[in-house]
Amino acid sequence: MNHSFNNKITYFSKDEIKGVDIPEKFTFPFYYEPNPLTKIAVSQLQSYLENEFRSEHNFGLNKNHSGLVIGKMFGILVTQDSEGKLGYLSAFSGKLAGTNAHEKFVPPVFDMLTENSFFKKEEEILNQFNFEIEKLESDEEFIQLKFDFEKYSQESIDEISAFKSWIKTNKTERKKIRENIQNESSEKELIRQSNLDQFKLKILKESWEDVLNSFKQRINEFEEKIEGLKKIRREKSATLQNQLFEQYSFLNKNGETKSLGSIFSETVYEKPPAGAGECATPKLLQFAFSNNLKPVSFAEFWWGDSPKSEVRKHKYIYPACNGKCRPILKHMLNGIPLEENMLLKNLGEGKELKIVYEDDSFIIVNKPAELLSVPGIEIHDSVYTRLQDILDVEPLIIHRLDMSTSGLLVVAKTKEIHKNIQHQFLKRTVKKRYTALLSKAIEGKNGEINLPLRGDFDDRPRQLVCFEHGKKAITKWEVIEKTQTTTKVHFWPLTGRTHQLRMHAAHELGLNAPIVGDDLYGTVADRLHLHAAYLEFIHPKTKEVVQFEVKEDF
Template sequence: MQDSCFFTFNEPIDTNELPQQFTYPFYYTPHKLCIQALKQLQQFILAYPHWNHDFGIDHIVEGSNVGKMFGVLVVQNTANELGFLAAFSGKVGESQVHPHFVPPISNIMESGSFYRKGEDELKLINDTIYSIQQSDEYLQSVEIYKTVCSESETELGEYKQKIAANKLYRKSLRESISHTNNEPQLLQQLAKQSSDEHFAYKQLLTQCNKKIQDALARVQLFTKQIDELKLLRKQKSALLQQHIFDTYIFRNARGETANVRDIFATTEFGIPPAGAGDCAAPKLLQYAYTHNYTPIAMAEFWWGQSPKSEIRKHMHTYPSCKTKCEPILGFMLQGLDVEPNPITQKLAKHKVPEIVFEDDAILVVNKPADMLSVPGKIEAESVYSYFQAQYSMPLHMAHRLDMSTSGILIIAKTFDVYTNLQQQFSLRTVHKQYVAIVEGVVTQDSGTIRLPLRVDLDNRPSQMVCFAHGKPAITTWKVVERMQNVTRLHLYPHTGRTHQLRVHCAHSQGLNCAIRGDELYGTPADRLYLHAEHIRFEHPITKEHMSFRVECDF
């Protein structure tokens, strides 16, 4: 019986040019077989009748989760026939299952599943909580409590004012009756008045507190029920989540299996994030392993409207996400001969940074592209380590450039110099100019981009636009030259956020033109075409205005 999820290529393919190794999913250039599969799948998606979902391809659709990530996995079956499998991340049109696309790892959304039953139980609890909170009895008890508190506060306040006024009056009386014959008797009367007033205030305070406590007790009859229901909801939700985790069991090429909880146990947070295992890549590999298909190559692409925060462009290919997929794919790819991480392969091991200027206080250097500014988690070679090996005193990096970015860096030779430079960067008195080549023709001549940024928690180290929680990020830009399908720009960052220039160029609310060679926000190339060309600052010791320029090599 033919597998409905196995797509045969509708155009001739060259079986002699199969990749020697499987795709490294977190940084890749799609193999020609994947490109052919992508084009065929995209035509299939356009004609697909089952979606019941608007991807917002040629118009704006309000809401989230409009566009979707799709993936293809080129495979070979037991008859040595080549074809491909297709998948989408999450769900489309409120369904995880669509004909001809591989199913989810665990179809928890199907009717009658434990998840649906658990959802119904949680919904019943939520509905009960809501009905209590909206009931006339509860709302009336809350209003009575607020009224009693307000009236008690007013009554006690007014009585305090009366006591204060009487105290001033008694003080004036004491001064006027001084040295009169009946002074002792009058003073005794005034003291008794003061004592009576304070006693009366305590009685009033006791009465008010009792009324408040009685009103609060009526409210707590309801809040106790609500708190008990919330605790029950929390317990049931936790049990449901554990049950979900128990159904996500992944396979690898060795035939081994692992539970999603075990896979994430050694990660930073120790537990799977929401949606772990629902992305396209794990679904594709799982289906291949369970149906005796040999994985050949894989690629993922975005289909539809770009989200407002992340950088996703219609029909562009993207790497697998880090937070959700990296631990899972790290297990699932075991047993396959996978390409080495191109990031580590492209590190500028044979290039060295050049000294542009040096004195007793600072080093100004030109960093090569694909060299780290400071040592990384897996790569120790960096601009810092290169120069630190040559100097006896401890050096301090005044600022950093992305690994892929080339250009000017300042290194401080003392901590005081470092502190001074840091203050200049903090006060934004350091002037920086970058040169970049972006994909596409920028029609305007200049402008300023203001898009706040924060880290993409699901895909570190990528950054995303976030107006709610992002840090302010401002970039001024100017067109230098328009060429065929590309534009050369000067970029002037007023803030120093991670990946600021790259995101501001690529984002749909920025220039909507990714920097050439940007593997995170655009398309990989021989290098990232971004260079820190010019810097101007005040010398920390001499107070001279220092200015340096290093021309780019592109």
């Protein structure tokens, strides 16, 4: 292989690409199958990472390596130079081992880590603020003041409470005396004692208030200094962030540039999310446009251990992320013909929607894979629209299946029936069973997965495992068939979270085996091998248990 552009481009040899066609259109970044050229480049880069790459970065692949484990997304961009020669560029998202400078990999769009850069200087100032804040927060006097305040606050509560109990006892005693006294002077004495008790309580409260206020005042002095420093730090951090947004300036094939701030100001985000502009693909395109290289195709893959929250598998190919990259790539790929966006293609067209059962209350259908349950923004064809065409009444969708999932759906014919069955779903009394084909042989025969889930705000519609903010998600499972390379299981979802079964299958804390054909959490196949096979609920009119089952076709 020959190298040029400071060893950043790796040219293919004639033998490596013999008989391989150059794609007419560039890869659609958010849903794609790598073409033969891309596969060759990915294979070579993965071989390089495995055998030649030297870095202190811990990907988690070498179990003897100490330090924090951080897997990384890598990317390749197949390009064609002005002489028509084909090669590929390589990049990684973020930085490796605290630096952006690594042989073979293209530089970032803007290197924040350059010595004496404005970012490093401002970072030093921010670090000084952090030091001053930490110094104040850990000041022994400040810590002792807060400790004493809590201590004396509790003592004041205890002493005042005890004094109130004493007053209550005195009041009880005076009540007994009143029952036997017969002269006015004795009554006046009792009133005097009562007033004296209240006076003493007032003095006690004021005394404690003075003590606690003295602590509060000294604590406030520290807290005001800390909050003042934090406010300045926030302002400087925001200013620095805006400066960075302007430094990240992205090219396209027409030589047009746009800053990160400008790109995201036109989106619902308004401001760039953390890490925007640091992903592999924008780096690759920037280098290509800057060096008169024509982009041909690209791919990104994960290298190393999976993060604890996401599903990322070692060596698996992934699309570009939506939250950070979609707005940037919209500008960078402007004017470049792209492959068809398969996300906008109706893959359910021509697939039969079979009716399993029908009466005057509801209809049960067997939804084919890739047919929407309800109309989407771009695709109108759905279970709902097809039933509209064949029913005399308006179909009322009670629950949904992911587009890629096949299986049983119940649709009501009246509002009363819809309300009744929907209430059964909400109460979790409807029994559901799914069948899935997993992408490897797993250990164990059955079990329960309890992993809370939430949406990935930077990369919708993907989900994350999140023990802090995620919603409860529980799935029971049982193996029904196993080969050397796959496992067929039954799933019983006890909750109904988005992508619950797909995440629980794929995540390393779940079964660590993506469902075959899962294009979000695994690898693409002819279809997602997930099927809603069984439904059981109470018939709203007959009040009898009704059961429906349709076997999977995989």
